Amino acid sequence: MEESNWYAARRFNTSAVTEKYIRNSGIEIFRTPQLRNFIFFHCDRKTIEMLAFDLYGKLFVYHDPGERMPKAIPLAQMQSFILVTSCPGKVIPIPNPTPGFTCGQRVRVTGGMFKGAEGVIRRYKGNKRLIVSISGVVAVATCYIHPSNLEVVE
Numbered sequence: 001m002e003e004s005n006w007y008a009a010r011r012f013n014t015s016a017v018t019e020k021y022i023r024n025s026g027i028e029i030f031r032t033p034q035l036r037n038f039i040f041f042h043c044d045r046k047t048i049e050m051l052a053f054d055l056y057g058k059l060f061v062y063h064d065p066g067e068r069m070p071k072a073i074p075l076a077q078m079q080s081f082i083l084v085t086s087c088p089g090k091v092i093p094i095p096n097p098t099p100g101f102t103c104g105q106r107v108r109v110t111g112g113m114f115k116g117a118e119g120v121i122r123r124y125k126g127n128k129r130l131i132v133s134i135s136g137v138v139a140v141a142t143c144y145i146h147p148s149n150l151e152v153v154e
Contacts, residue, residue: 002044005072006030008137009048011037013058025051030078032085035093038138040078045070062137073134080117084132084142087113091140092125094133111149114142118153 011018022029028042039059041048048070052061062071085091090113109117109130119132124141130150133139 002046004042004044006075006078007041007043007048007061007070008073008134009039009041009052009059009061011039011059013055015058018055018058021055022051027051030082033088034085034091034140035138040073045072065136071136073137076118077134080119080132081134081140083117084114084119084130085140090114090143092129094124094131094139094141106153107150108153109145109149110151112145114145115149117142121150 022039027047030040030042031038041051043051048061052059052070063069064071105120106118107121107130109115114130117130117132119130119142121128122131122141123129124131127144129141129143130145131139131141
């Protein structure tokens with residue numbers, strides 16, 4: 001049996017038929033109100049390919065550049081992303097994430113509502129914020145986190 005991974009997709013059609021198909025697929029999904037058009041699936045590669053085929057034109061599954069296979073999201077990235085985006089109103093979606101958000105010193109939050117999340121500290125909209133990203137898919141910025149609640153990740 002093939003290993004399950006997280007995969008990201010963007011919805012272009014939010015019709016009731018599409019929603020019903022996704023709900024009835026039996027696949028574990030994650031959605032957040034801050035990113036209405038994004039949906040994350042936890043399944044094997046064959047299942048996500050079938051879903052992309054069945055919902056062609058309504059759902060775009062992210063791929064690595066130049067690859068034909070869906071992009072599997074590392075579990076650690078997805079866990080941090082779920083942790084951060086599960087706090088309503090506390091994150092800002094960053095449109096069109098750039099590769100610049102993935103370089104720099106990585107940190108882990110040691111206290112507060114985002115405890116356990118990992119990301120990069122960057123200045124965004126005038127404040128230093130924790131940027132949590134899924135490479136090539138999406139990035140979000142948290143509200144301000146006091147430096148005493150951060151530790152450098154080696």
